[in-house]
Amino acid sequence: MDKATSDLQAEVDRLRHELQSLTIENKPSDNEEHITVSDYLLTRLEQLGVTSIFGVPGDFNMRDYIEDHPRINWIGDCNELNAAYAADGYARVKEHSIGVVVTTFGVGELSAINGIAGAFSEMVPVLHIVGVPSTVQLKTKPLLHHTLGNGRYPFDAYTKAAEQVTISQAKLMNKGHAATEIDRVLTDCITHARPVYLTLPTNMVGEQIPSRRLGVPLPRTPPANNPDVEAYVLEEIVKLVDAANQDIIILIDACAIRHDVRDEVNDLLTKTRFPVYSAPMGKTAVSEEHDRYGGIYIGSISDPAIKKKVETAKLILSIGALKSDFNTGMFTYSIPAIHTVELHSDHTLVRHAQFPGIGMKLLLPKLTAHLKQYQQGASQLDVPRFKLDVPKETDERITHTYFWPRVGKFFKKRDVIVAETGTSSFGILDVPLPDQSVFLSQILYGSIGWTVGNTLGAAIAARDKNLGRVILFVGDGSLQLTVQELSTMIHQRLTPIIFVINNDGYNIERNLHGMERKYNDIQDWKWTSLLTTLGDLDGTLSKSYTVRDKASLDKLLDDAEFAKAGKIQLVEVVMGKFDTPRALKAAAELSAKNAEKV
Amino acid sequence: MDKATSDLQAEVDRLRHELQSLTIENKPSDNEEHITVSDYLLTRLEQLGVTSIFGVPGDFNMRDYIEDHPRINWIGDCNELNAAYAADGYARVKEHSIGVVVTTFGVGELSAINGIAGAFSEMVPVLHIVGVPSTVQLKTKPLLHHTLGNGRYPFDAYTKAAEQVTISQAKLMNKGHAATEIDRVLTDCITHARPVYLTLPTNMVGEQIPSRRLGVPLPRTPPANNPDVEAYVLEEIVKLVDAANQDIIILIDACAIRHDVRDEVNDLLTKTRFPVYSAPMGKTAVSEEHDRYGGIYIGSISDPAIKKKVETAKLILSIGALKSDFNTGMFTYSIPAIHTVELHSDHTLVRHAQFPGIGMKLLLPKLTAHLKQYQQGASQLDVPRFKLDVPKETDERITHTYFWPRVGKFFKKRDVIVAETGTSSFGILDVPLPDQSVFLSQILYGSIGWTVGNTLGAAIAARDKNLGRVILFVGDGSLQLTVQELSTMIHQRLTPIIFVINNDGYNIERNLHGMERKYNDIQDWKWTSLLTTLGDLDGTLSKSYTVRDKASLDKLLDDAEFAKAGKIQLVEVVMGKFDTPRALKAAAELSAKNAEKV
Known part of the structure; x- marks a missing residue:
């Protein structure tokens, strides 16, 4: 059909x-x-x-x-x-x-x-x-x-x-x-x-x-776009693309995933070969191994090379944008509306003009048909390879600058990667994830503890869909909110790998407010006893580890048995109380500045 | 003053x-x-x-x-x-x-x-x-x-x-x-x-x-009652008391505690010596060791002797009633309005007559002044002693019929006793609690898991008020909802005693619906590892026990060191999956009957 x-x-x-x-x-x-x-x-x-x-x-x-x-x-x-x-x-x-x-x-x-x-x-x-x-x-x-x-x-x-x-x-x-x-x-x-x-x-x-x-199955398709308005919108976009003289990029975001236009976007990408960047919440909407994919754009927090590519483009085709604070580097996008076309599920913006009711699901295939003529020119555009090398650090301690690129090497195709709001969601942003992997994080709503329940649901769905391993990154503070759901994972014989970042408290809260305050401390737990206490009574269903230095982390990540994820595994990763991923530190500083303004 | x-x-x-x-x-x-x-x-x-x-x-x-x-x-x-x-x-x-x-x-x-x-x-x-x-x-x-x-x-x-x-x-x-x-x-x-x-x-x-x-301190006193209406109400009540010819009882309930009329009620009791009974939610509003206290009235689920005393009284002075399903034996009160005076925080009912705005806080002292003349007659009335003996059972297993009276002997003056909705809240109803003890349970709202957080708050308040031990009874299923708060208790160096009734799942749910259903099963936990895993890292702050038979339970309860509650203690009490306290079984049966009717 x-x-x-x-x-x-x-x-x-x-x-x-x-x-x-x-x-x-x-x-x-x-x-x-x-x-x-x-x-x-x-x-x-x-x-x-x-x-x-x-x-x-x-x-x-x-x-x-x-x-x-x-x-x-x-x-x-x-x-x-x-x-x-x-x-x-x-x-x-x-x-x-x-x-x-x-x-x-x-x-x-x-x-x-x-x-x-x-x-x-x-x-x-x-x-x-x-x-x-x-x-x-x-x-x-x-x-x-x-x-x-x-x-x-x-x-x-x-x-x-x-x-x-x-x-x-x-x-x-x-x-x-x-x-x-x-x-x-x-x-x-x-x-x-x-x-x-x-x-x-x-x-x-x-x-x-x-x-x-x-x-009769339930209807899924959104209501048709008004054909006259849609034709007009297409014409306007083509004019802008034409005027941009090949200097065009696609910026993809959360709603492309939520409103189910991944396939349409990939088709647009294949046929136009426009460079594509992603907002944090759009991470993995387009494969991060795609040769036209340039990485994560997050306003002033972006890698400078990416920032320049995105902000100097003559035209930005934004697809499914969701411009929340943490998703935009605390509102530091520097993309004037005059250079932007925004496609949304139920409306379209062409520069300053609004077109309510023109939704992207039906618009995108037509747009692709109109824009494929630009492929040859677009293909000439250079896209920086999105990569992150593991740094050489003499310090034995596990730092965020080391940890995230290092686990990046551990990921495989079709892994489901879940990152808790805070050090994890910010730390993982710079890490390129493999083709067909799935990235889950609650960057807008940001309810700490969410990932633990979420991992349970994700793991059940991943089993249904024959996806790869389910890998959770969660801080010690966040895990305490919802820890009991580890028990359900055991009960359901799921085998996620759970990295618990043990850094003595609420690291994101410290960075946002009260760095040395007692209220950001938590009671330390015996993290490696959690799985046995919460259900693996004879110790046969789970395995737990503590890593305190780079060498132990490397050894564990290189262990084939560990990587196979045959049983549920918990890894306590001991990190410095005040060590913080670059992007989170930057976001917290911007947040403090914003707060002062008001 | x-x-x-x-x-x-x-x-x-x-x-x-x-x-x-x-x-x-x-x-x-x-x-x-x-x-x-x-x-x-x-x-x-x-x-x-x-x-x-x-x-x-x-x-x-x-x-x-x-x-x-x-x-x-x-x-x-x-x-x-x-x-x-x-x-x-x-x-x-x-x-x-x-x-x-x-x-x-x-x-x-x-x-x-x-x-x-x-x-x-x-x-x-x-x-x-x-x-x-x-x-x-x-x-x-x-x-x-x-x-x-x-x-x-x-x-x-x-x-x-x-x-x-x-x-x-x-x-x-x-x-x-x-x-x-x-x-x-x-x-x-x-x-x-x-x-x-x-x-x-x-x-x-x-x-x-x-x-x-x-x-200027915040005002606490409720608005004054209208003096004319109040005088009329008092007169009406006195007439009924007079006509009742000494056959009068007081029935006390939750709102007497919540709306702060304990002292007024005790004064009424001392001066009239009317027999007093309590609804489940009013438990401990009046001392259960008071010589005029006859026990818990809970409609058709009541002990037959208590049921008879309450339901045949010529006049019932009900104070702070809250007639919810579980608090009234599933709406099986058999007390006609014609025999009842109900005092509430913001209104009064005399038989069928309603008096809005006449609140009990200010009415009660006046009522006491009017009714103290009846003391001599009321004193003659026999009040059955509220007690519960530990039964002799040859079976070694710990049954509900044994457990509740047995822990009853363990309680002391000024203990704070917290019972989770379900087997615990129903099991403890028949147990007389000591003078000046405090009983906490969420019988109306019934949110399972509530007691764990509640015990934390209760223990902090008990420390403030120099009360005795804080003793929690919670089922395995309920504890799973909110277990992490044990960690905060450890962090705050609180020393509650936590009895975990391990009966393989949601016992109250089994009784209400789906006795043998899988959805009422839970993942078993290593209960005695909870306190060490969740914060007592070196094992010095806590102690945990498992009791599987009557002898071990008795031994533990008789242990002076245990009873001293010098550190936080958790006792896993292994009980039968389908064993249920009498009152819960009866309530569940009535609930099923009610459901059939609609």
């Missing part, structure tokens, strides 16, 4: 859906096939490629149906926040699918809400299913446990809280609307790449509803 | 405050004393008896001022949910004071919100201070980390979420209003015993404001 045909098919599916919502509802015929509300939902999830659902038991939810489902697994987490983080990680690795987290209402959903907010902020499609009391109880409002007592009732309070961090909500109060409501929130989830919220009353879980709608 | 004088003084303070709010504001004189906004807030907290503040560092908050404060300690928690739980525990033990939790915005506050919701539900005074970006940034809205990205901005989203679970919110956007706003939310917090929310922009933290208002 070629692209045009598949676009048409998608539009047909979308229209059928709209039609179904208007006509089928409330007209079940007696002899048609029925299915429970839970199984309807699970079938939809299966259609979206969901194989695992994360959550914590609570008395009001649908987990029997999940446990009994032949192709969907229940992954029991240690707590709800971690479950939400895991669903986010699963969705990030399993592109085109979604993450799902199930909790009970009140206590469960509010414990998870920060994970959902992170998915909202960073545009990750996550469905939060909340088991709630029966529809009768929701009306009569008895003083049930998990409620806010005589003050407020959950449907008033909890749903309002959820509305703040999800794009769409459905309360299944009536089986007649269950199927359309489920389809509505799921469609919002996949088309907007943001979290949605669904409450499932206990008495709704097993209700029988017609299964007919399941025959 | 007698009662009448102190009431008058309180009213004078309250009126002065109202007056100040109207007049002082915005009229600072040049030579008056100034103080930073942070120190203003800390001084108010100190006036309320706050000695410790819980939280997690984040780049936007006031923790320097806390660390530098000579009489208030910063307690760094492992994560924000635990910090909120700790603030709740601190407030519960330190009656008349409040709990305080400090987080950064977005990631921090949303991680804590479930703890705040629990405090709302169970009426615990907690102040949540949220460090937010500068007032300028809040207006210009740059895409900062911790925000919801290009979708929504925190002041729109996060504050709306907070509004659902706090009774009062203040955004300090302007130093002119800072003092009145701080005073307003703190007054709401202490008078309504519910959480409040305060955002503190980075540039507001160090602003200078007049300190004059600090001279």
Whole structure:
């Protein structure tokens, strides 16, 4: 099926859906096939490629149906926040699918809400299913446990809280609307790449509803661009490209991944051979081994050579930009709008002109068709090779300047690399990652501890997709927030490699505020006992190591058995309390300057 | 100072405050004393008896001022949910004071919100201070980390979420209003015993404001009852008491503790000698060793003798009732309104008649004065002694029927006893607790894992108040949610005794739903390694034990060194997977019946 045909098919599916919502509802015929509300939902999830659902038991939810489902697994987490983080990680690795987290209402959903907010902020499609009391109880409002007592009732309070961090909500109060409501929130989830919220009353879980709608898959394609406006936009862009006289670069960012235009961008790249750079949040959207890839642009914090290439280009084709503080070197982009075309999921900017409704998913293939004529000229442009050598340092201690390039040599094709907000996310920026590797970090929302739950979800998805090793970098302070999820990794027989940077506290916080303050200290842990304490009771499922100097680090990274990642492994990396990656130090200094200004 | 004088003084303070709010504001004189906004807030907290503040560092908050404060300690928690739980525990033990939790915005506050919701539900005074970006940034809205990205901005989203679970919110956007706003939310917090929310922009933290208002303490006394209505209510109650012909009992519940009428109730009890029973959430509101105390009433789940005494009484004086499902034996109270007088913090019910605005704090002393004439008659009434013998069981295994009465013998005067929702909170109900002991459980909101953070806060408060040992009962499943806070206990050199009931999973969930389901299983941990792994690196600060049979349990409980609680101790109590306390089993059965009905 070629692209045009598949676009048409998608539009047909979308229209059928709209039609179904208007006509089928409330007209079940007696002899048609029925299915429970839970199984309807699970079938939809299966259609979206969901194989695992994360959550914590609570008395009001649908987990029997999940446990009994032949192709969907229940992954029991240690707590709800971690479950939400895991669903986010699963969705990030399993592109085109979604993450799902199930909790009970009140206590469960509010414990998870920060994970959902992170998915909202960073545009990750996550469905939060909340088991709630029966529809009768929701009306009569008895003083049930998990409620806010005589003050407020959950449907008033909890749903309002959820509305703040999800794009769409459905309360299944009536089986007649269950199927359309489920389809509505799921469609919002996949088309907007943001979290949605669904409450499932206990008495709704097993209700029988017609299964007919399941025959039509949920529509994925965004609404068509207005053809006249789109044609105009294309013409304007081509004029700018023409005027730029080959001095054009592509700058790729987070939304290219989230809004699923990787393939379109790679096609543009292959056909135009424009040099491409990436923002931190766009890292690995384009292969960092691609010969037209020049590295990470992060405003004034960039490598000077990269900074110059990007900022002096006559035209920047920015794709999926997400200009948050840490993603832009604290707002130090020096790219005038007059030199910029920005493609977004739902609008386009050409210099100062805004074109709402012109989305990149459908625009990009047409743009590529128009721009491929520039290939020959663009190919002449020199792109600096993105590389980072391991420095020679006489000091035996493991420094950030040594550590990050050194682990860079350890990575392999198809590895999934997760970096915690802080020293890890900043340290790894300068490290080129291998082709087909996946990079996960929460650079915008920046909730510390996120990576631990996220690694669980990522590892489950990586197993599904037959990806390589899952490698987590997390600081000692951050690991303390969510440490129990190591237990679920053991329970699920996952085998990530976990590098714990032990530097006596919250290093990013020290750099942002209070370098020598006691509140940035933490209690030291016996890091290498964590895996055995939290589940590997006989010590056969895991291995733990401490490395205190460069030689031990090198030896471990060169060890083939370690590199094979056959069991879960934890490496405590002892580093200096005040040692900090270059990019983080620079970002913290800029942050302090910004704060002074206001 | 007698009662009448102190009431008058309180009213004078309250009126002065109202007056100040109207007049002082915005009229600072040049030579008056100034103080930073942070120190203003800390001084108010100190006036309320706050000695410790819980939280997690984040780049936007006031923790320097806390660390530098000579009489208030910063307690760094492992994560924000635990910090909120700790603030709740601190407030519960330190009656008349409040709990305080400090987080950064977005990631921090949303991680804590479930703890705040629990405090709302169970009426615990907690102040949540949220460090937010500068007032300028809040207006210009740059895409900062911790925000919801290009979708929504925190002041729109996060504050709306907070509004659902706090009774009062203040955004300090302007130093002119800072003092009145701080005073307003703190007054709401202490008078309504519910959480409040305060955002503190980075540039507001160090602003200078007049300190004059600090001279007048915050008003605590509730507004006066309307004298005519109050007199009428008193007369009505006296008539009913008279007609009841000595067959009167008092039923005490949670709100008597939360709304600070313990002393008033004890005075009523001493002067009338009416028999008194307690709902589960009112446990220890009246000493369980009091000779007029008959035990726990929990509807149809009650001990039959207690059930009969309560339900056949001609008049029930209910004080501070909170009729939630688990607190009432799943709504099985059999007490007709016609036999009931209910006293609440802000209203009174006499049979079916409602008297809004007539609050118990001021009503109770008057009621006592009217009812003391009935003492002689009431004294004749027999009250069954509340006791629970350790049963003789030939089985060596540790059963719930054995365990709870056995630990009952271990408790001492002034112990603080914390019981997790589930087997622990139900198991301990039947156990008489010693005089002056404090009982903590989250029976209404029921967020599992709550006790671990709560124990931290309770232990800090207990140290302040020179109380006895802090003893936690928590299940293996629940401990997994919040386990890292054991580390903070070690860091703070606290010495609680932690009984971990290891019964292979979520026992309360099994009883409520899915007895044999896999989703109620958990990964087993090496429980006795937790304390060393999470901070007691050389093993000198803690001790851990496993008890698998009655004899080992008895031996440990009889060990004087253990009982002294000189260091933090963890006891893994191995129990049967399906063994369940009587009251929990009964509640689960009733819950299932209720669910079928709807």
